[in-house]
Amino acid sequence: MKQITAIYPGSFDPVTNGHLDLIYRGCKLFDHLIVAIARNPEKETSLFGLEERIEMLEAMTAELDNVTVDAFEGLLMKYCIEKGANAVLRGIRAVSDYEFELQMALMNRKIEPSVETVFMMPAEKYSYLSSRIVREIAAFGGPLNGLVPELVEQHLRRRVDEKRAATIEIPSK
Ligand code: PNS
Numbered sequence: 001m002k003q004i005t006a007i008y009p010g011s012f013d014p015v016t017n018g019h020l021d022l023i024y025r026g027c028k029l030f031d032h033l034i035v036a037i038a039r040n041p042e043k044e045t046s047l048f049g050l051e052e053r054i055e056m057l058e059a060m061t062a063e064l065d066n067v068t069v070d071a072f073e074g075l076l077m078k079y080c081i082e083k084g085a086n087a088v089l090r091g092i093r094a095v096s097d098y099e100f101e102l103q104m105a106l107m108n109r110k111i112e113p114s115v116e117t118v119f120m121m122p123a124e125k126y127s128y129l130s131s132r133i134v135r136e137i138a139a140f141g142g143p144l145n146g147l148v149p150e151l152v153e154q155h156l157r158r159r160v161d162e163k164r165a166a167t168i169e170i171p172s173k
Contacts, residue, residue: 006030006087006118009076012037013046014152015057016134018126022091025120027067034083035061039073047135047159056152077112088117093127 008026012019012035027033037053048056050071057069072079080088088108090101105117122129125146134147138156148156 003031004087005032005085006089007034007036007080007085008089009036009038012053013048013131016129016131016148018122018129020060021122021126022120026089027064033067035069037071039071059151060149077108080115090119091122092119
């Protein structure tokens with residue numbers, strides 16, 4: 001029978017419980033799931049560097065035998081072909097995600113018709129969760145329990161402290 005390798009692409013800045021929910025669902029459906037962090041050197045607005053994002057994702061998926069973590073640069077469809085992947089996994093949380101996801105899925109299909117995009121819904125409790133909102137809560141010292149794993153919370157608290165320390169101005173004499 002044909003083996004299905006799926007790519008789950010994203011920024012994962014940082015990985016949230018919503019992403020993990022999707023990874024758990026995806027690894028039951030596909031033979032091999034590659035969680036692929038998009039590297040965008042022009043967009044240096046990420047809170048975490050690529051290495052740290054990989055480290056967090058690897059730690060959180062270590063017990064899933066058919067899941068690997070990787071990074072890619074450039075076109076997703078080129079990366080899919082490189083990896084011999086036949087599917088892309090994307091999560092849809094609410095209707096508001098649909099328009100962008102539809103555009104991306106159809107454009108990807110135009111670029112590479114052999115790769116299918118598969119949409120899955122995370123658990124309802126994660127439908128309002130995003131990496132952006134997690135970064136914002138962390139920046140203001142808000143509660144992160146239930147939104148990200150404990151390890152990711154530790155990374156967030158440390159990163160926010162580092163950023164704060166770096167922006168404290170040294171008073172001039
Ligand atoms: O987590 P995100 O930010 O929603 O992920 C978006 C991502 C990385 C999946 C998307 O921007 C992407 O696929 N980038 C790679 C470049 C590419 O192939 N662009 C054309 C998409 S139609």
